[in-house]
Amino acid sequence: MTSVHERRTTRRDFTESNRLQASLHRMVPGGAHTYARGADQYPEAMAPVLVRGAGARVWDADGNEFVEYGIGLRSVTLGHGHPGVLDAVTRTIVDGVNFSRPTALEAAAAEDFLRLVPTAEMVKFAKNGSDATTAAVRLARAATGRALVGVCDHPFFSVDDWFIGTTGMDAGIPADVTAKSVRFRYNDLDDTRALFATHGDDLACVVLEAATASTEPQPGYLEAVRDLCDRHGVVLVFDEMITGFRWSEHGAQSVYGVTPDLSTWGKAMGNGFPIAALAGKRDLMELGGLNTDADRVFLLSTTHGPESASLAAFRAVVAAYADGDPIGAMTVYGTALAAGVNALAADAGVAPHVRAFGRPTALLFGTADADGNPSQAFRTLFLQELIDRGVLGQSFVPSAAHTAEDLRVTLDAVEGAVEVYREALERGSVDGLLRGRPVAPALRRTSAPRRL
Missing domain, CATH: 3.40.640.10 (Type I PLP-dependent aspartate aminotransferase-like (Major domain))
Incomplete structure (x- = not known):
């Protein structure tokens, strides 16, 4: 009988991202300039090295496209490449920075x-x-x-x-x-x-x-x-x-x-x-x-x-908040996303092991094992399945740039991910479903041997 794991979407190729990540490890302690961006925070050999972004989408070195959450470690609320911000910065920096x-x-x-x-x-x-x-x-x-x-x-x-x-x-x-x-x-x-x-x-x-x-x-x-x-x-x-x-x-x-x-x-x-x-x-x-x-x-x-580029960006952000309602947009999107994720988890029989929770503008997801305890291994499995289906992020923290299409893609990804998650709960383990080691807390005393 074919398992859910075998039926799921085609695995993405991360060959170039893995090559670049290995190079970063040789040159940069930890392979990243922020611990939360480290490869150990993502499923093994599935840590995309990004090359560009637009709105709430990003593309990696292998050409994979993702809907991104928690953008810039929560620093991007208006979306990548926001025109008002970029225009303000461009006008300013030509006169010196x-x-x-x-x-x-x-x-x-x-x-x-x-x-x-x-x-x-x-x-x-x-x-x-x-x-x-x-x-x-x-x-x-x-x-x-x-x-x-x-x-x-x-x-x-x-x-x-x-x-x-x-x-x-x-x-x-x-x-x-x-x-x-x-x-x-x-x-x-x-x-x-x-x-x-x-x-x-x-x-x-x-x-x-x-x-x-x-x-x-x-x-x-x-x-x-x-x-x-x-x-x-x-x-x-x-x-x-x-x-x-x-x-x-x-x-x-x-x-x-x-x-x-x-x-x-x-x-x-x-x-x-x-x-x-x-x-x-x-x-x-x-x-x-x-x-x-x-x-x-x-x-x-x-x-x-x-320096003038960042001050210009700040003033443009202030203007965007004065002219529009980014917090309202994030609230609407985060509310819809939480409701969708929790409904899909309930339908798949994995609630409350998988759940979306928290303030809609800073939405999180929780992952628990078969005994209901928070689990890094089950979290990694959920991340693995989301990434395979085109969703990237250690949370569901939205931006004002997320769209109805982004929501559809995300909920489709969650629907597939919770099916695999259910199989893991039925087994009582992620063994045979999780590829590689579990993710690890960013702030920890020692590091396990790194595998690439």
């Missing part, structure tokens, strides 16, 4: 940002979110004279020691640095209160996302954190890297009505162009400026922070 003095574009971009985020009084641009978030921590330490940082148990805040020292990838970070960061659980008010009860007089700041794709703040939680910070003189920092321009262009702080002292931004600010920002209260931000009676903070001083 980097100068020895500030430009009028810097002033215009700062005005745009502060209009967009009225809870902030000053802003400073940078190139990546890690730098902006670390600058917030440094400001908080300087302002309070304290060293300890309260770090929420969200997946990622910064590549710098104060955060990475709290993860499994802490090699090379001195223990005394790691000891200055203390974890607390999001949405657990008792645990958060315990953090302040134990460390409140030593905390410089607490750093958290106001919400995540899968978790809304419990009623009163953010307000309670704000109150605890105020009572203990602790700086409250909201990481808006993902929530900014997906929850609202004004940030999650505007959605939930809680104002942080500092907030950090990036990702969708430039629709894929490299730009980030630190924003917040004037009395804190001025510590990194010229006009201060206190000791100055070396805040953010970057050669490429104010």
